[in-house]
Amino acid sequence: MPDDSYRNRSLRQASSIATVTVVTVGLVLMVYGLVELIRIGTTGLYMLAGGAILISVASLLQVLASMLMKTEANLGRLHQVTLDQHDILQRLEPLVKIISDNSRISDAARSLSNRERELDALRQAIREEMYKGDWEAANYLIEQMEQRFGYKEESKSLREEMATAREMTIEEKLHEAVAHIAKLMDEYRWTRAGQEIQRLIKLFPRHERINALPAELNRRKEVRKQELLTQWNSVVQREEIDKGIEILTELDQYLSSAEAAQLQESARHVFKARLLQMGVRFGLAVQEARWRDALEIGVQIREEFPNSRIAREIGAKIETLRLRAGFIDEGGVAAKPPPPSSKVD
Template sequence: MLRKAIQEDILAEDYDAAMVLIKELAERFGYRSDAEAFREKIEAARFESMNRRIPMAIEGVEKLIQSRRWDAAEVEAARIIRLYPDSPKVDGLRHRVHRARHEYKSELERRFLMAAKEERVDDAMNLLKELDAYLTEAEGKRYEEVARGVIGKARDNLGAQFKLAVHDRRWRHAAELGERIIESFPNSRMAEEVRGVIDEIRAKATSYA
């Protein structure tokens, strides 16, 4: 009966419970040879379980990296290292997260500078917004001049599109552009001017819908 309970615990991967019963098997009933055989079985089962679970856990970290959930990836990497401290498979897992984040940040920087150089203003603005989350204050200073130029061009382009939409009486489009100007450049003179006419434009957009 005790042997069956031990076997069930091993199958359920409840190794601590199995070890309690194994100790009882050896010390209370004197079946030390059987107890040792069960201990060896547990060691083998633990090793097999670890080899099965670690790759799955690492794959989970890789998925977090691919989705750029860096904080979650780092937390998960730390958890895996705590669970399997003796496994060489998890060595450097936290470094893997840091390296992937750094590589993605470097790629963002490269793409932003290329977009700015090629005057792909919308792309540069989107990349700048994403890049902002990765840069320290000191790092951000390196891009201030380029960013200022990109933001200025984006503002001017949006303003020109807004004025053209108003001129062409495309009120719904003008309202959308006006709202983007106010949201994206709230402290600009252009946004102040748009605020002065946006209600009228919205009303016309509604009446002409």
């Protein structure tokens, strides 16, 4: 296609010549009109206006002509591009026909191809549900494989695989639960351990390992009781009063009435020794004017041995001890306690 500068050269030249001619005439009229306006007046004004109008009209027509030629040139280029694209499509048409012929397969072959893809996607979906532990969804997909595709043997195999995976998952959770119960037993938290065992028995009433846990709990409790009894006899012989009270407090939950009666005499001896020990500490605190220590020991004696003679004596003097310890001022009003003094036993 010829270039626009060559194809429209004659039109551009004619338009330019016409414009220059009209502008020249307009300038002449304007100059002559300006001269006449100076000489005569009104007549020169008309000539001046006419020249200006000619110049304006010529300029406007030149602009319009230039725009029309550019528009025509663009349309020509678009037409040429369209022709080129048409030629390309004509050359591609045989290739497209070959591709179309090669891609034509029978409906039966296409159906078999899609069936294999759907079956592979279904197998993958079944295993994903198994890995997530969503057994209901996995079982539904296995039923779809059996009913829709007729793969009964593979469906049976997948159900067995799902049952095995499910049993492994349950066993892992049971192992974690049993380990937690064993930890509770190691910490002597028998009540909590018993609650966890009963919860597991309700969930798995026929599981052999779970049904053996109550007996294991009783065995561990008995072992702990015997350990405490051995420690009790040892501290009684060594007269370790504080340790004995600590052991006896824990041992109380394991003992039957008969067993508690057997320990009554030794326990009485330990408690009497503890009361005597605390009484001595109280007396020393009073003698040394350690009133806060004396008040603390006195309150402890009243809590642990409320029926003892020393507890009654302390109760009679408790207000005096509070006053001297600084918890009550002399007017009977509660005062802010002083900083704690160092405690000497």
